[in-house]
Structures are given as C-alpha cells and as structure tokens.
C-alpha cells in the first residue's frame with residue numbers, strides 16, 4: 001500500500017549508504033541514522049518518539065558487532081525491523097472477552113474518523129468467529145449515524161438496538177444492555193456519540209457509559225490521516241476515560257503512517273485493529289511484526 005512508500009524509500013537510502021562498509025561504526029552510522037530520523041519525521045512520527053527510536057537503533061546496531069555472513073546494511077535493516085516491532089508494542093494484543101457474557105465493547109471517537117463503520121466491521125469480524133452480536137446506536141448527535149448503523153446491521157444480519165435520538169446516550173445504553181442480556185448475545189458493540197472536537201461533555205458521557213455498561217474493551221477509533229495527532233488523542237482519552245486499545249482506520253488512504261508508529265509509545269495503549277477500506281471486511285487485527293515488514297518493504 002501507499003501508506004509507507006515514502007517511509008520505505010527514506011529508509012532505503014539509509015541502507016544504501018552502508019553497502020560498501022564492512023562493519024557498523026558510530027562514524028559510518030551517522031548518515032544512515034540521519035536518514036532514518038528524517039524518514040520517521042516525514043512519516044509524522046512525533047519528535048520524542050523519533051529520538052528514542054533513533055537512539056535505541058544506534059545502540060543496538062553498534063553493539064551487535066559483525067555477524068558472520070551478514071553485511072552491515074542487512075544488519076541495520078534487522079535492527080530497525082526489531083525496533084519497529086517493539087515500538088508498535090511487540091506482540092499482537094487480541095480482543096478480550098468477558099468471563100461472563102455479554103462482553104461489552106465501547107467504541108469512542110471523534111466524528112468522521114470511521115467509528116460507526118468500525119462498529120459494523122467489528123460485528124462482522126466477531127460473527128465470523130461464531131460470536132453473536134448486537135450493536136447499540138447511541139450516537140444521537142450525528143443525525144445519520146443511527147440510520148447508518150441500522151443499515152449496516154441489516155446488511156450483515158446483526159441486530160441493532162436503537163431508540164431514536166430522544167433519549168440520552170446513557171439511557172439508550174442501559175436499555176440496550178438489558179435487551180442484549182435478554183437475547184443472550186455474546187458481544188455488545190456500542191457506537192457512542194462522537195463530537196467534532198474533544199470536549200468535557202463527551203468525556204463525561206463516556207465515563208457514565210463506562211459505569212453503566214462495565215465494558216471489557218474500550219476502543220478509541222482514530223483516523224490514520226491525522227498522523228501523530230491520532231496518538232495524542234489516544235493518550236488524552238486514555239487519561240480521561242481509560243482505554244484498552246485503539247482502532248486505527250483509513251490506513252488505505254495516503255496517510256504517512258506516523259499514527260501506526262506512535263500510538264503505543266505515546267499512549268501506552270496498543271492498536272488492536274486496523275481499518276483499510278470502506279467495505280465491512282476491511283478490518284484486521286494489528287500485528288506489529290507484519291506492519292514492520294510492510295514498512296521495510
């Protein structure tokens with residue numbers, strides 16, 4: 001995909017500069033490290049994250065010495081790969097289910113990031129894993145959101161609980177949860193009310209939703225196109241509401257990839273899923289090692 005093209009090209013330049021070297025030294029690493037730094041900044045990774053990354057790569061690369069049969073450029077590629085994986089959280093973190101069903105998944109996010117779409121995608125993902133789902137339509141502030149969720153539900157044959165926009169999101173959540181319990185479904189996916197910007201009202205509403213629903217997962221849906229801003233949002237929501245992870249959408253667009261690289265490091269929370277398209281099947285669990293391989297081309 002185009003997301004990491006620019007980053008890959010930038011990193012490629014770094015390896016090229018080591019092609020004629022026999023060993024990695026502090027001296028011959030200077031220019032390649034500058035290329036890596038520039039490539040990451042251009043990908044919109046935040047400056048503190050870039051600094052820590054570059055430092056840990058230099059340390060590891062210079063420390064490894066010469067491995068027999070491995071050229072310095074390949075050695076640096078390997079170190080960068082491993083550090084990218086660790087930057088993105090190391091092992092993949094899969095979705096967690098409640099010991100006693102239903103598992104409640106609270107989906108938060110600003111308007112337009114792809115939250116409602118992600119609810120539908122997640123329902124289909126779980127359905128394929130033989131989990132029965134219900135979706136709760138509590139996004140009462142965006143006029144089309146309820147209708148959109150109902151349409152997605154019909155399309156995938158997943159029930160949707162909605163109560164129009166006369167009740168508050170918290171009241172709809174409470175009713176929806178008892179409906180879910182009555183039906184005996186495995187998973188409740190809650191499309192919460194987004195806002196154009198982060199505000200107190202939104203945070204307070206999420207806190208109340210959390211109290212009423214006792215969710216196992218609280219995901220912030222963020223748009224990859226917003227780069228390092230996405231990571232800052234995950235950190236902010238996590239501080240206010242407490243998250244279990246992020247869903248990164250629109251990785252199919254021409255974003256520069258900085259969000260994928262920064263979220264874990266900036267917020268401490270893992271990316272659990274990535275969205276790469278508008279279709280309901282365009283959702284995948286996030287694997288740091290696969291993403292690192294994609295970046296390195």
Ligand code: GDP
Nearest residue numbers: 111112113114115116117249250275276277278
């Ligand atoms: P919400 O306001 O956060 O609920 O956003 P929506 O779910 O309505 O999505 C906003 C727009 O982004 C819609 O046109 C979606 O089709 C589109 N969208 C959502 N996820 C993705 C994605 O992963 N890739 C692309 N290209 N578009 C997406």
